Amino acid sequence: MTQRVYHLILAMIFAVPAQAAELVMIDQEGCHYCEVWTEEIGPIYPKTAEGQFAPLRRVDIHDIPEELKLESHPAFTPTFILVEENQELARIEGYPGDLFFWPMISRMFEEHTDYSNPDL
Numbered sequence: 001m002t003q004r005v006y007h008l009i010l011a012m013i014f015a016v017p018a019q020a021a022e023l024v025m026i027d028q029e030g031c032h033y034c035e036v037w038t039e040e041i042g043p044i045y046p047k048t049a050e051g052q053f054a055p056l057r058r059v060d061i062h063d064i065p066e067e068l069k070l071e072s073h074p075a076f077t078p079t080f081i082l083v084e085e086n087q088e089l090a091r092i093e094g095y096p097g098d099l100f101f102w103p104m105i106s107r108m109f110e111e112h113t114d115y116s117n118p119d120l
Contacts, residue, residue, distance in 0.1 A: 021053060023082055024057050025079075041101060069086055070088045074091075
């Protein structure tokens, strides 16, 4: 076996994909602010740097999966929870409107992950 093949095999063995951050949106049917977020931010979010860094996962407040390790049960909707490996890192409760949402999300990502806002 050549040294190049040996190094390639070692690289494949030790290459472990990083667990990416995820933004969990806790919502529920009939939530007015959830609907407003869906209209104002929903179509844009996956196309942004934030959406690429932490893809959105919507979860109903009445059906939170057991694998999500949250600091506490969300009190109301929407609640945006930044998770990594299903562990809560930070949260924003409520939807403050599109002008405040982006800086709040970006700041939360920067304070709790290795995210760096490319627009700054």
